[in-house]
Amino acid sequence: MTKIEIPLDHPRRGSLETREKIIEGHETHVVATAGLLAHGRGEAFDYLIGENTTELAEQASRAAVAAMLSAKHPVISVNGNICSLVPNELVELSEICGAPLEINLFYYRKEREDAIKNALFAAGAKEVLGTHDRPSATIPELSSNRRKVDPDGIGAGDVILVPLEDGDRTEALKALGKFVVTIDLNPMSRTAVYSDITIVDNVIRALPLMVEQAREMKDLPKDDLRLIVEDFDNTNNLATSVHIIMNHLEASIYDIDKMRQKFYAGENKQ
Numbered sequence: 001m002t003k004i005e006i007p008l009d010h011p012r013r014g015s016l017e018t019r020e021k022i023i024e025g026h027e028t029h030v031v032a033t034a035g036l037l038a039h040g041r042g043e044a045f046d047y048l049i050g051e052n053t054t055e056l057a058e059q060a061s062r063a064a065v066a067a068m069l070s071a072k073h074p075v076i077s078v079n080g081n082i083c084s085l086v087p088n089e090l091v092e093l094s095e096i097c098g099a100p101l102e103i104n105l106f107y108y109r110k111e112r113e114d115a116i117k118n119a120l121f122a123a124g125a126k127e128v129l130g131t132h133d134r135p136s137a138t139i140p141e142l143s144s145n146r147r148k149v150d151p152d153g154i155g156a157g158d159v160i161l162v163p164l165e166d167g168d169r170t171e172a173l174k175a176l177g178k179f180v181v182t183i184d185l186n187p188m189s190r191t192a193v194y195s196d197i198t199i200v201d202n203v204i205r206a207l208p209l210m211v212e213q214a215r216e217m218k219d220l221p222k223d224d225l226r227l228i229v230e231d232f233d234n235t236n237n238l239a240t241s242v243h244i245i246m247n248h249l250e251a252s253i254y255d256i257d258k259m260r261q262k263f264y265a266g267e268n269k270q
């Protein structure tokens with residue numbers, strides 16, 4: 001097992017700890033090799049956003065939870081990355097919202113499916129859909145392995161949470177008339193743009209927040225929940241997310257200058 005000691009005062013400590021989780025997930029076959037690269041793309045956007053949950057992401061998360069709580073048949077789609085990062089929160093959110101967990105893999109291998117299923121059961125899941133021993137229906141719009149959906153899960157679902165999804169599949173889910181909720185650090189990805197609600201945040205922060213919000217909101221009347229969803233505007237959410245990145249980049253111009261001055265003022269010398 002890869003285990004490195006990360007100094008307590010390391011400026012990227014949280015990010016490096018998350019990276020360790022993904023590496024461990026890869027070693028236990030939960031995460032695909034391509035999943036490591038997808039994570040790296042996410043890290044880069046997290047850096048640009050400031051590695052914090054913005055108020056905007058918090059609002060999007062509230063709308064996402066409202067959509068799941070007011071759905072007839074909400075479903076949570078699970079892949080290797082999300083399972084390695086936040087298995088306990090996936091199970092908790094699934095229970096609070098009554099949304100079954102369905103395994104859905106871009107790079108299918110039975111070994112990976114089993115590793116994910118076992119990780120979800122170890123985190124307390126009572127049922128996992130989308131496994132090879134379950135019935136399957138197909139999404140005609142897709143040609144890959146991922147055409148398969150569980151008829152009792154995504155097949156019958158109305159609101160689908162797809163954290164870290166690929167654009168092709170998001171497009172196919174939309175073509176099937178599903179209400180799609182996603183978590184994606186890149187506000188410009190196809191998934192982010194095609195979804196009905198996009199939480200522009202790291203799943204490592206977003207899932208615990210969703211669990212907390214779901215606990216607070218679960219007894220709200222359905223009509224109130226629907227109003228929260230109706231009030232949400234994803235075009236505005238994504239545009240503002242890009243502005244947040246732009247402002248952050250603008251501010252970093254001054255930070256670079258300050259950092260260089262401090263470094264060359266001699267603080268780096270023994």
Ligand code: ATP
Binds near residue numbers: 045203
């Ligand atoms: P799309 O297919 O939607 O256009 P893409 O091809 O750029 O997106 P993919 O590799 O298909 O990207 O999916 C990975 C997506 O997940 C990226 O947009 C990346 O920013 C995002 N991502 C990766 N890790 C995280 C994370 N921990 N939290 C949130 N988002 C993440």
Ligand code: MG
Binds near residue numbers: 165
């Ligand atoms: Mg993609």
